[in-house]
Amino acid sequence: DTGVSQDPRHKITKRGQNVTFRCDPISEHNRLYWYRQTLGQGPEFLTYFQNEAQLEKSRLLSDRFSAERPKGSFSTLEIQRTEQGDSAMYLCASSFSLAGGTDTQYFGPGTRLTVL
């Protein structure tokens, strides 16, 4: 068990460009979450997958953001036409649950995005 991994760790891009981040959850974890964290704040929920189904999206996730989890394994988060306000740490977390209820989420190291 190598934990949750994210790639890249850092991304610098110019405003208007598209970026894509990847998250590999802990193997056999059926739930996957994306969060955004800005300096001095706690992580803010963006979206959540149960297996390959995207079950919930935050209002923070504008039309420029899209997330996928094909085959219920790794996930990608794409930001189109990036804006300076998108600069943040993007965190992925995964968990395992057979039933409803809140379970323990394990976080990856994050992808630090800087939009110039």
Add this chain to the structure above:
Amino acid sequence: QQQVKQSPQSLIVQKGGISIINCAYENTAFDYFPWYQQFPGKGPALLIAIRPDVSEKKEGRFTISFNKSAKQFSLHIMDSQPGDSATYFCAAPSKGGYQKVTFGTGTKLQVIP
């Protein structure tokens, strides 16, 4: 939207002292309250969590105290060490979505020798 109020924003403690961080939450139908520890440049790591069929949970130097009627819970770090210097986040189940949690704003702890 669940609100989680965390205090203090920052805390300086002498080595060997007790660090106390407090959180208050709003209504939730689900009871799972984790604390995460985050070092600079790293993702949050689960430190300790409580499902409050009990009012207290202890793991080593870390203790969660839970007051369900007051909707408050706290983290106590006993015998604080310089290696405990990090940012700590509490979290509470979010309203309307039992799979996710809402995080507090964080407490930056500095333990000085």
